[in-house]
Amino acid sequence: MSYRTLTEQEAVEYARKIPNLFPQDARLVSREIGDGNLNFVFHIKDERPSGKSIIFKQALPYVRVIGDSWPLTLDRARIESEALILENELCPGSVPRVYHYDTDLALIVMEDLSDYEIMRKGLVERKRYPNFAKQIGTFLARTLFLTSDLAMSPLEKKRKAASFTNPELCNITENFVFTYPFLDDPSNAYNPLITNTVQRIWSNDELKLEVARLKERFMTLGQALLHGDLHTGSIMVTEQDTKVIDPEFAYYGPMGFDIGAVIANLLLNYAAHEGHTPDPQEREAYQAYLLETVSEVWRVFETEFRTLWEEQAQEPYAKTPGYLDAYLLDVLKDAAGYAGCKMMRRVIGLAHVPDLESIADPALRAKGETLALCIGQELVLQRGTLSGIDDVIKLIAASAVQN
Amino acid sequence: MSYRTLTEQEAVEYARKIPNLFPQDARLVSREIGDGNLNFVFHIKDERPSGKSIIFKQALPYVRVIGDSWPLTLDRARIESEALILENELCPGSVPRVYHYDTDLALIVMEDLSDYEIMRKGLVERKRYPNFAKQIGTFLARTLFLTSDLAMSPLEKKRKAASFTNPELCNITENFVFTYPFLDDPSNAYNPLITNTVQRIWSNDELKLEVARLKERFMTLGQALLHGDLHTGSIMVTEQDTKVIDPEFAYYGPMGFDIGAVIANLLLNYAAHEGHTPDPQEREAYQAYLLETVSEVWRVFETEFRTLWEEQAQEPYAKTPGYLDAYLLDVLKDAAGYAGCKMMRRVIGLAHVPDLESIADPALRAKGETLALCIGQELVLQRGTLSGIDDVIKLIAASAVQN
Numbered sequence: 057m058s059y060r061t062l063t064e065q066e067a068v069e070y071a072r073k074i075p076n077l078f079p080q081d082a083r084l085v086s087r088e089i090g091d092g093n094l095n096f097v098f099h100i101k102d103e104r105p106s107g108k109s110i111i112f113k114q115a116l117p118y119v120r121v122i123g124d125s126w127p128l129t130l131d132r133a134r135i136e137s138e139a140l141i142l143e144n145e146l147c148p149g150s151v152p153r154v155y156h157y158d159t160d161l162a163l164i165v166m167e168d169l170s171d172y173e174i175m176r177k178g179l180v181e182r183k184r185y186p187n188f189a190k191q192i193g194t195f196l197a198r199t200l201f202l203t204s205d206l207a208m209s210p211l212e213k214k215r216k217a218a219s220f221t222n223p224e225l226c227n228i229t230e231n232f233v234f235t236y237p238f239l240d241d242p243s244n245a246y247n248p249l250i251t252n253t254v255q256r257i258w259s260n261d262e263l264k265l266e267v268a269r270l271k272e273r274f275m276t277l278g279q280a281l282l283h284g285d286l287h288t289g290s291i292m293v294t295e296q297d298t299k300v301i302d303p304e305f306a307y308y309g310p311m312g313f314d315i316g317a318v319i320a321n322l323l324l325n326y327a328a329h330e331g332h333t334p335d336p337q338e339r340e341a342y343q344a345y346l347l348e349t350v351s352e353v354w355r356v357f358e359t360e361f362r363t364l365w366e367e368q369a370q371e372p373y374a375k376t377p378g379y380l381d382a383y384l385l386d387v388l389k390d391a392a393g394y395a396g397c398k399m400m401r402r403v404i405g406l407a408h409v410p411d412l413e414s415i416a417d418p419a420l421r422a423k424g425e426t427l428a429l430c431i432g433q434e435l436v437l438q439r440g441t442l443s444g445i446d447d448v449i450k451l452i453a454a455s456a457v458q459n
Numbered sequence: 460m461s462y463r464t465l466t467e468q469e470a471v472e473y474a475r476k477i478p479n480l481f482p483q484d485a486r487l488v489s490r491e492i493g494d495g496n497l498n499f500v501f502h503i504k505d506e507r508p509s510g511k512s513i514i515f516k517q518a519l520p521y522v523r524v525i526g527d528s529w530p531l532t533l534d535r536a537r538i539e540s541e542a543l544i545l546e547n548e549l550c551p552g553s554v555p556r557v558y559h560y561d562t563d564l565a566l567i568v569m570e571d572l573s574d575y576e577i578m579r580k581g582l583v584e585r586k587r588y589p590n591f592a593k594q595i596g597t598f599l600a601r602t603l604f605l606t607s608d609l610a611m612s613p614l615e616k617k618r619k620a621a622s623f624t625n626p627e628l629c630n631i632t633e634n635f636v637f638t639y640p641f642l643d644d645p646s647n648a649y650n651p652l653i654t655n656t657v658q659r660i661w662s663n664d665e666l667k668l669e670v671a672r673l674k675e676r677f678m679t680l681g682q683a684l685l686h687g688d689l690h691t692g693s694i695m696v697t698e699q700d701t702k703v704i705d706p707e708f709a710y711y712g713p714m715g716f717d718i719g720a721v722i723a724n725l726l727l728n729y730a731a732h733e734g735h736t737p738d739p740q741e742r743e744a745y746q747a748y749l750l751e752t753v754s755e756v757w758r759v760f761e762t763e764f765r766t767l768w769e770e771q772a773q774e775p776y777a778k779t780p781g782y783l784d785a786y787l788l789d790v791l792k793d794a795a796g797y798a799g800c801k802m803m804r805r806v807i808g809l810a811h812v813p814d815l816e817s818i819a820d821p822a823l824r825a826k827g828e829t830l831a832l833c834i835g836q837e838l839v840l841q842r843g844t845l846s847g848i849d850d851v852i853k854l855i856a857a858s859a860v861q862n
Contacts, residue, residue: 214626268776373671
């Protein structure tokens with residue numbers, strides 16, 4: 057079958073033919089629940105007592121959000137399905153299970169996570185997730201370490217890196233994260249009340265040099281298989297559990313990029329509560345929780361990574377004194393730098409975050425946005441001076457006071 | 460036709476069938492001139508007045524030099540032919556012309572360079588090549604800059620990097636350049652007279668940490684399409700001209716690796732004259748010429764690279780103040796580090812260089828080898844402190860005195 061977009065009815069018929077998914081007598085209903093910008097997402101459920109449900113995710117051959125006529129490779133569905141399968145092997149239960157993949161239709165049939173909610177939404181509502189840091193830190197350590205040269209045969213790693221070559225999706229990041237937000241590009245969209253701050257960023261050559269270096273590392277440094285877009289909208293949570301979804305941007309890149317994405321989105325939420333939460337006690341308590349989470353995500357990552365290194369490293373130099381410490385410090389510096397870039401782009405660039413966008417009053421929103429830009433700049437400019445996660449937390453606290 | 464090794468007679472018959480290569484009435488004779496370790500190399504010549512000659516290079520499916528039964532991918536012939544064609548486009552005349560490539564036979568038919576000699580041989584005889592630095596510096600700048608994200612579409616660059624994925628050949632470098640020489644591996648082979656120096660290297664954790672970091676960059680940093688094995692045995696010269704041959708190790712790696720290979724092999728020759736050339740005036744004059752050549756190779760590379768950057772960079776950040784300087788300084792530090800690793804491996808590891816091996820007296824040879832190890836260590840350990848090529852030259856001069 058050659059590619060065509062499925063209707064809801066066709067999705068139901070397709071689902072019925074997949075072996076061992078639904079009982080013979082299932083009465084399947086389907087509804088489209090995606091935002092339709094990049095993909096169709098169908099929720100297909102058995103209305104009879106089995107109650108079983110699954111998700112169909114079908115890639116569209118263009119990007120509706122960016123421009124009517126921007127074509128986008130369907131190969132991203134292959135990459136997403138292969139990344140999900142691999143992530144589940146490396147860190148069982150951390151991602152939705154893939155039941156079936158159809159190359160021609162660019163279609164992934166996977167586990168339904170209707171019991172979970174998008175983490176970003178929960179954070180806006182000041183919810184807390186006691187297992188999140190442990191679960192995401194473990195996910196990061198396992199997926200990054202175990203796909204790197206530290207753990208894999210260098211022969212197999214290079215073949216895997218080639219098979220996860222993902223030029224079109226990487227190019228979206230190169231442009232919309234690292235380039236357009238830092239120059240006066242027509243794609244940018246920012247609150248007019250922060251114009252002065254944005255213009256100071258555009259004329260800050262020191263900052264732009266550092267962003268250029270981080271972009272260069274993103275484009276050249278194939279350390280590990282990244283998720284590639286690990287913001288809190290790609291994380292689904294319950295009070296107890298965490299699932300990572302949507303790895304269509306997966307490729308071999310610098311480990312710090314994924315960790316930085318998690319940190320950036322926790323800190324964007326932190327900044328948003330400047331506008332969202334008028335009660336200072338409530339605000340400070342939740343912001344303290346977010347900083348504690350940033351810190352714990354890193355600590356869990358570091359602890360797990362050290363254990364994996366000590367127990368499973370294949371690299372003959374792994375036991376060389378100082379190597380592990382130096383490696384982790386570089387990852388931390390990258391994570392801080394990438395977090396900074398991602399915070400700034402979500403304020404200045406095309407794609408904003410609901411954390412800030414949901415603040416109705418532009419003046420209150422500007423307060424949060426300015427704080428996000430301030431933290432973002434500090435993370436990029438000061439990353440070379442960091443010696444541990446505590447330095448990151450201090451730097452954020454100092455930005456908040458300064459703001 | 461499926462793969463089989465050609466006999467000399469079959470090579471002649473094959474050559475006759477390639478269109479527009481030899482006249483109809485050509486009387487072709489063939490002789491095998493390769494060392495037979497990795498490849499068959501046939502020289503095929505028309506004995507009639509056309510006098511035309513060509514080279515057949517056919518890859519063998521194993522490495523005879525390392526072990527009777529080490530299989531080695533024939534895909535390296537595709538990589539070599541594609542690299543030669545690309546290098547000729549980017550830097551016309553810098554490599555032998557490719558007339559024909561046969562995938563099934565892993566066979567490259569190319570320009571005969573019988574008028575040229577292997578540069579290493581000339582250097583042992585203290586010959587001078589007045590155009591070499593200019594020509595190799597230009598080759599390095601053009602092939603490295605023009606295959607990088609600085610000059611290429613990032614989409615096309617990633618596709619090219621994937622097509623030059625070269626795991627088996629890279630693995631030879633990872634093992635025999637970066638790993639085995641720095642631990643007591645059975646593949647090592649060194650002059651017993653330098654045992655103490657070698658053991659000091661093996662127990663120098665600071666040095667090993669730096670070698671580990673350089674190895675890591677070799678394995679992860681896809682900056683540009685490298686030659687991958689650019690020693691003076693892969694360079695053919697006349698008094699006027701320079702040709703680069705044998706890019707079967709080509710892959711996307713750190714630019715400094717190719718530049719470091721050229722520097723390392725000039726410096727191995729420099730060290731070898733400690734043993735080769737008893738007359739101090741002759742020795743010092745030739746060593747000064749070699750240092751001047753190291754310096755000029757870098758200066759030409761840098762000048763050409765700066766011009767290309769200013770005139771042809773596609774990267775939007777290229778005009779950011781400080782970026783070009785910072786980029787070049789990182790390349791210089793890498794070049795120094797890789798030069799250091801390569802010098803040490805040629806003394807301690809499996810594959811030695813004729814520059815040193817041709818010194819018959821083990822005590823005299825040890826003198827050269829010790830100097831090579833001393834310079835190699837300094838280049839690796841001090842590379843972070845370098846601010847220009849003059850610092851490299853000072854560091855070498857200091858090693859020579861210290862030695």
